[in-house]
Amino acid sequence: MAYDLVLTGGRVIDPSQGLDAVTNVAFEGGRVAAVGRDADTAGAADVRDVSGHIVTPGLIDLHTHVYWGGTSLGIDAEAFCRTSGVTTAVDTGSAGPGNFMGFRRHVIERSEVRILAYLHVSYAGIYAFGRNVMVGESEEMRMMAPLDAVEVAEANRDLIVGIKVRVGRHASGTSGIAPLDAALQVADAVGLPLMAHIDHPPPSYDEVVERLRPGDVLTHCFRPFPNTPLDGRGRIKDCVLRARERGVVFDIGHGKGSFAYATARGMLEQGFEPDVISSDVHTLCIDGPAFDQVTTLSKFLCLGMPLDRVIAASTVNAAKALQREELGSLKPGSVGDATILSVEDGAFDYVDVKGVHMTGDKRIVSEGVVLAGRWWHPQEAGAFRAKDAAA
Known part of the structure; x- marks a missing residue:
């Protein structure tokens, strides 16, 4: 099947399925179409390599x-x-x-x-x-x-x-x-x-x-x-x-x-x-x-x-x-939304509402977004450039 969009090589973390694995996610018609080996890039209209990043619902x-x-x-x-x-x-x-x-x-x-x-x-x-x-x-x-x-x-x-x-x-x-x-x-x-x-x-x-x-x-x-x-x-x-x-x-x-x-x-x-x-x-x-x-x-x-x-x-x-369980999941048939994240190591300052500071060793960063099965936004220009799908 030729999908509208395939995200390849990312670490997919989807708690709704108990899934934490490096795999592909495919979208078709505004919805999640496939996760894993069925998410083939052949003929896909848009393929994005998100290797090294986390893909979540x-x-x-x-x-x-x-x-x-x-x-x-x-x-x-x-x-x-x-x-x-x-x-x-x-x-x-x-x-x-x-x-x-x-x-x-x-x-x-x-x-x-x-x-x-x-x-x-x-x-x-x-x-x-x-x-x-x-x-x-x-x-x-x-x-x-x-x-x-x-x-x-x-x-x-x-x-x-x-x-x-x-x-x-x-x-x-x-x-x-x-x-x-x-x-x-x-x-x-x-x-x-x-x-x-x-x-x-x-x-x-x-x-x-x-x-x-x-x-x-x-x-x-x-x-x-x-x-x-x-x-x-x-x-x-x-x-x-x-x-x-x-x-x-x-x-x-x-x-x-x-x-x-x-x-x-x-x-x-x-x-x-x-x-x-x-x-x-x-x-x-x-x-x-x-x-x-x-x-x-x-x-x-x-x-x-x-x-x-x-x-x-x-x-x-x-x-x-x-009470909208079609959201928040990458199960096939779910709404075709996904978030691309990375977790950075370092020393990061976080403050609460009382002005108390905490130095954390990790920071979650948003790298890009898929909305309704289409690539919506990368954080940096040129990031995750579209790849030519295999014939």
């Missing part, structure tokens, strides 16, 4: 803010994905039911990279998140729009993967946990998962996580004090362990203020890895401390998570959280 960043131009925190999805190896950017609540259609028409539908969205239960989403103005959108209960959110979610099921809410002293202020209860009603009505943001108390980490259902996502799960998953003795809280047992998804959501090495080390030392690693990239953290998805992944590699599990946390695990 297209990376999924489960927590981003990419409503560029529509909200103050939105960044340009394509520019971000080109440098971060991300093929699916999931926007988490930038838009609410009052402005989602603008997000859809002016950003999502024009984007080459895939953008999915959690719809905010607040009418205008996260509308005042900036350097000079910072208003918690969940504090004003008059902005809670459960009826409108149900209507918009039902009408846009191709793009909306869940319902978002932000609670905490900064996000919901005197409204406390009430916005979470409103969002849970919406999520239940439309049969979608909820993603809950948590910042400083009130409410407490315990109050939030105890309300979450199987499949719901707690983002910012490795927060610094206060509102961490660890108790005063450094042990994982019982409510956290119960939540994992019932199927709550724990997502990093690094961002500007939501990831600390002290918390991460305490959790990892007790065998509690995050289900999903995401950047929470937005205008206030893209220049640090989060930077991008591969930097966030690199931090966990340097903290001791094995490479295959770091990749799983940005591919198959994220796809399961989205």
